[in-house]
Amino acid sequence: MIVEFEEVYSGYGNTVVHKGISFKVESSQIVAIVGGSGAGKTTLLRLILGLLKPLKGEVRLFGKSIKNLSEEELQKLRDRMGVVFQFSALFGSMTVLENVMYPVIKKRKLDRSIVEMNACFKLSVCGLKPEDFYKYPQELSGGMKKKTALARALSLDPELLILDEPTSGLDPISAEEFDNLIKTVRDTFGTTVIMVTHDLPSLRICDKVLALREGKIVFDGKPQELFESEDPWIKELVKTSRGKCIL
Numbered sequence: 001m002i003v004e005f006e007e008v009y010s011g012y013g014n015t016v017v018h019k020g021i022s023f024k025v026e027s028s029q030i031v032a033i034v035g036g037s038g039a040g041k042t043t044l045l046r047l048i049l050g051l052l053k054p055l056k057g058e059v060r061l062f063g064k065s066i067k068n069l070s071e072e073e074l075q076k077l078r079d080r081m082g083v084v085f086q087f088s089a090l091f092g093s094m095t096v097l098e099n100v101m102y103p104v105i106k107k108r109k110l111d112r113s114i115v116e117m118n119a120c121f122k123l124s125v126c127g128l129k130p131e132d133f134y135k136y137p138q139e140l141s142g143g144m145k146k147k148t149a150l151a152r153a154l155s156l157d158p159e160l161l162i163l164d165e166p167t168s169g170l171d172p173i174s175a176e177e178f179d180n181l182i183k184t185v186r187d188t189f190g191t192t193v194i195m196v197t198h199d200l201p202s203l204r205i206c207d208k209v210l211a212l213r214e215g216k217i218v219f220d221g222k223p224q225e226l227f228e229s230e231d232p233w234i235k236e237l238v239k240t241s242r243g244k245c246i247l
């Protein structure tokens with residue numbers, strides 16, 4: 001099991017965010033987290049990244065409980081994950097290629113030519129062309145920025161990829177292209193993917209959806225089942241914003 005939550009309570013100070021949530025993410029699954037604003041999606045990602053410890057319950061990452069782990073041990077687990085932030089968070093002073101080389105230069109002692117080859121490979125997998133490698137982030141379209149951020153997240157061959165609203169700000173065609181890319185990454189490398197999304201058509205590529213509401217998981221199942229649910233809250237949630245859903 002890549003991620004396992006058992007009756008997890010979490011929060012900040014006096015604010016309780018999660019009230020006893022349990023779920024599992026298996027190797028090579030693509031799992032979406034959906035839910036309204038303030039439902040606790042970002043906090044869930046922080047727990048998965050080991051940036052926040054549960055108030056109660058068990059969080060197991062790669063089969064290991066994080067309860068008694070030191071910061072150093074948590075960092076070792078984080079090193080097995082790649083993250084794509086909502087707004088790509090690329091370094092503006094570095095080229096596309098340098099952005100993707102950066103994590104490897106920081107973490108591994110490898111010949112620069114090998115680091116560069118790895119970065120070129122990851123960028124190509126993510127659909128960027130060699131003529132784009134020497135551009136700066138400000139010269140890229142939104143879709144290209146996301147692809148670069150994905151290539152950077154893949155630079156250290158993570159076992160788990162975490163994506164925070166990967167398609168936000170993209171037009172429907174670019175969003176669909178990016179969804180397909182995430183699926184290709186999973187199919188090619190066997191990477192497990194957890195993504196927070198508001199973009200319901202993206203659920204097409206997912207094996208499982210977790211819906212959060214008021215700190216609880218109110219749905220844990222296949223996307224198809226979510227779209228067929230008779231639950232009034234879920235029916236409201238699946239009123240799609242990006243055209244017709246093709247599930």
Ligand SMILES: Nc1ncnc2c1ncn2[C@@H]1O[C@H](COP(=O)(O)OP(=O)(O)OP(=O)(O)O)[C@@H](O)[C@H]1O
Pocket residue numbers: 012015017035036037038039040041042043044
């Ligand atoms: N650092 C923090 N300190 C205190 N409270 C916080 C902190 N971060 C989040 N919260 C609170 O925790 C709750 C859940 O927030 P979270 O960001 O996880 O929700 P979300 O589902 O990601 O929302 P959104 O879709 O709007 O990003 C909210 O009530 C929020 O105000």
